[in-house]
Amino acid sequence: ETGVTQTPRHLVMGMTNKKSLKCEQHLGHNAMYWYKQSAKKPLELMFVYNFKEQTENNSVPSRFSPECPNSSHLFLHLHTLQPEDSALYLCASSPGTSIGQPQHFGDGTRLSIL
Amino acid sequence: EDQVTQSPEALRLQEGESSSLNCSYTVSGLRGLFWYRQDPGKGPEFLFTLYSAGEEKEKERLKATLTKKESFLHITAPKPEDSATYLCAVQIMGNFNKFYFGSGTKLNVKP
Numbered sequence: 001e002t003g004v005t006q007t008p009r010h011l012v013m014g015m016t017n018k019k020s021l022k023c024e025q026h027l028g029h030n031a032m033y034w035y036k037q038s039a040k041k042p043l044e045l046m047f048v049y050n051f052k053e054q055t056e057n058n059s060v061p062s063r064f065s066p067e068c069p070n071s072s073h074l075f076l077h078l079h080t081l082q083p084e085d086s087a088l089y090l091c092a093s094s095p096g097t098s099i100g101q102p103q104h105f106g107d108g109t110r111l112s113i114l
Numbered sequence: 115e116d117q118v119t120q121s122p123e124a125l126r127l128q129e130g131e132s133s134s135l136n137c138s139y140t141v142s143g144l145r146g147l148f149w150y151r152q153d154p155g156k157g158p159e160f161l162f163t164l165y166s167a168g169e170e171k172e173k174e175r176l177k178a179t180l181t182k183k184e185s186f187l188h189i190t191a192p193k194p195e196d197s198a199t200y201l202c203a204v205q206i207m208g209n210f211n212k213f214y215f216g217s218g219t220k221l222n223v224k225p
Contacts, residue, residue, distance in 0.1 A: 004157070040123075040217060041217060042118070042214070042215040042216055042217050042218075043158075043201070043203075043213075043215040045212060045213060048211045048212075050211075055211050056209075056211040056212065058212075090157050090158075092157075097211050099145045099146055099165075099205065100145070100146040100163050100165060100205070102148055102160040102163055103148075103158075103160070103213070104160065105150075105157030105158045105159070106157050107155065107156050107157045108156075108157055
């Protein structure tokens with residue numbers, strides 16, 4: 001398997017549920033990212049990990065909790081979400097965070113909050 | 115404030131009708147500008163990276179150019195399979211972790 005794989009592809013949850021999104025990359029990259037994509041809005045960077053260390057938290061509410069156990073895996077733990085959190089959540093990876101290193105994206109998890 | 119604006123929001127072309135998409139940016143210091151293509155239900159797919167004004171990159175029917183204030187993605191003789199949303203993103207000086215994306219241009223090429 002190659003590239004960046006995200007599971008599940010679709011998730012429907014209530015506001016009181018707890019769930020996790022998973023991302024796995026098979027590219028040998030060292031940096032991983034979580035983005036939120038809402039309709040007609042720019043991608044919003046949420047978190048950045050470089051060599052398993054979090055290097056960016058873009059003022060994300062604490063109901064989103066990331067975890068990066070190694071350079072190949074990234075999780076986003078969700079709890080007590082709000083309806084406005086419904087969106088496509090994209091994971092990406094890159095060789096590192098240096099200048100000009102493009103990100104490779106997974107196909108996302110479509111999250112719907114009831 | 116760092117900002118990326120793409121225009122038009124949507125573009126409909128006939129097959130073979132060439133056109134350009136615009137990405138204008140206001141950032142404190144550009145380190146790289148990226149173009150991506152996103153198909154429905156898919157994640158963005160990397161196309162090009164541009165680093166400095168005057169630089170150009172080409173791939174099949176696509177050509178990306180960069181000035182000090184904006185980038186253009188020129189599409190020559192497009193085909194229906196070029197239909198997608200095209201996104202641009204900038205990486206800024208001082209924080210290579212951060213990528214600022216535009217809202218995208220949704221391109222529809224009719225046969």
